Amino acid sequence: MVVGNLRNAQVVINEQAIFDNITKEKARLPKETSLFAVVKANGYGHGAVPVAKVAQKAGANGFCVALLDEALELRRALFTEPILVLGITDPKYSAIAASAHISLTVGSKAWLVQAKTVMAQENQLRPLAVHLGIDSGMGRIGFTDIPEFLKAVHFMKENPDYFEFEGVFTHFATADGADETYFKAQATKFNAYVAALDDPPRYVHVSNSATSLWHEACNGNLIRFGVALYGLNPSGHELALPYTLKPALSVYSELVFCKKIHAGDHVGYGATYTATEDEWVGTVPIGYADGWLRRLQGSKVLVAGQYCEIIGRICMDQFMIRLPKAYDVGTKVTLVGQDQNAQITLQDVADQSQTIHYELACILGERLPRKYIGLQTK
Numbered sequence: 001m002v003v004g005n006l007r008n009a010q011v012v013i014n015e016q017a018i019f020d021n022i023t024k025e026k027a028r029l030p031k032e033t034s035l036f037a038v039v040k041a042n043g044y045g046h047g048a049v050p051v052a053k054v055a056q057k058a059g060a061n062g063f064c065v066a067l068l069d070e071a072l073e074l075r076r077a078l079f080t081e082p083i084l085v086l087g088i089t090d091p092k093y094s095a096i097a098a099s100a101h102i103s104l105t106v107g108s109k110a111w112l113v114q115a116k117t118v119m120a121q122e123n124q125l126r127p128l129a130v131h132l133g134i135d136s137g138m139g140r141i142g143f144t145d146i147p148e149f150l151k152a153v154h155f156m157k158e159n160p161d162y163f164e165f166e167g168v169f170t171h172f173a174t175a176d177g178a179d180e181t182y183f184k185a186q187a188t189k190f191n192a193y194v195a196a197l198d199d200p201p202r203y204v205h206v207s208n209s210a211t212s213l214w215h216e217a218c219n220g221n222l223i224r225f226g227v228a229l230y231g232l233n234p235s236g237h238e239l240a241l242p243y244t245l246k247p248a249l250s251v252y253s254e255l256v257f258c259k260k261i262h263a264g265d266h267v268g269y270g271a272t273y274t275a276t277e278d279e280w281v282g283t284v285p286i287g288y289a290d291g292w293l294r295r296l297q298g299s300k301v302l303v304a305g306q307y308c309e310i311i312g313r314i315c316m317d318q319f320m321i322r323l324p325k326a327y328d329v330g331t332k333v334t335l336v337g338q339d340q341n342a343q344i345t346l347q348d349v350a351d352q353s354q355t356i357h358y359e360l361a362c363i364l365g366e367r368l369p370r371k372y373i374g375l376q377t378k
């Protein structure tokens with residue numbers, strides 16, 4: 001992948017914002033509750049390793065990722081904290097995980113039986129740390145009945161050379177919504193699994209960002225803190241935050257071209273935009289290949305503190321905007337962030353494109369270089 005270091009477009013990550021968001025959350029947690037920073041999908045597009053470094057400084061006790069490869073990336077970057085893979089890993093990689101001290105999510109006894117065979121064949125010396133996932137209503141992965149769950153627990157107890165039962169967890173489908181009915185039903189189901197254990201494992205956990213922000217009473221002793229550490233409200237507009245989060249990500253570019261067009265002139269593929277009078281048009285070198293979706297046509301960016309509309313269809317690598325007057329090539333364009341007294345948030349862009357900020361952050365292309373503003377030294 002060629003990263004566009006020589007282009008005038010970049011994603012800027014404010015490390016202090018990440019640090020402050022984690023510090024504020026940690027301050028609300030009882031001392032014995034661990035915070036694992038969720039850095040899957042390249043740290044929600046912010047950069048997994050740099051985000052993990054800041055999270056570590058802010059006191060994160062471990063990390064969650066979605067894939068074994070993402071966990072290994074952190075180990076290669078020399079992180080020694082606990083790492084939990086939240087997705088299902090193929091049992092054929094169980095020995096790799098165990099030898100790298102990476103904890104895996106398991107949702108069936110059959111998985112453990114297969115993993116035992118693999119680890120025996122590969123002479124794996126260290127047991128694999130396992131978190132049993134409970135499907136209490138998300139309908140995604142995990143145990144759906146208690147007897148099967150207990151069989152898995154017993155299988156691990158009978159095979160201590162291969163498995164360490166380290167955690168049990170569930171994931172809520174509606175923790176970010178105002179209606180708590182389904183949330184409560186899931187919590188009740190999960191609690192029945194935990195109550196069926198003679199001896200609970202080290203970690204009992206249920207909380208993504210939304211659960212910890214709005215249902216902290218059921219946190220257990222570990223939270224999986226994701227989107228909020230990046231400064232984004234998990235509920236979008238639905239629920240007010242208990243404390244202020246600072247968004248970490250901005251997107252900037254520059255005008256690479258500026259010209260006057262006249263009534264009747266067209267702009268972009270399909271010639272769908274028609275000028276009605278003399279207009280100034282600027283070209284911004286970011287496109288849908290960078291994650292700036294075609295459906296963002298009609299949305300706004302900031303130039304000199306003013307909102308300017310994207311006109312015509314967004315191209316793969318460029319889009320055009322209507323300017324109130326002529327601006328020099330090189331003038332800063334803010335796609336996400338603050339410019340003078342005006343601001344565009346990732347939430348605003350999500351609203352414009354009928355999606356959620358999570359998705360937009362993740363799809364910002366690798367071709368956009370990430371620039372990091374370091375922690376302020378006091």
Ligand SMILES: *Cc1c(COP(=O)(O)O)cnc(C)c1O
Binds near residue numbers: 086171208209210225
């Ligand atoms: C992604 C994920 C999280 C983090 O969710 P946020 O809403 O970003 O806090 C937590 N738990 C599981 C199982 C996940 O898949």
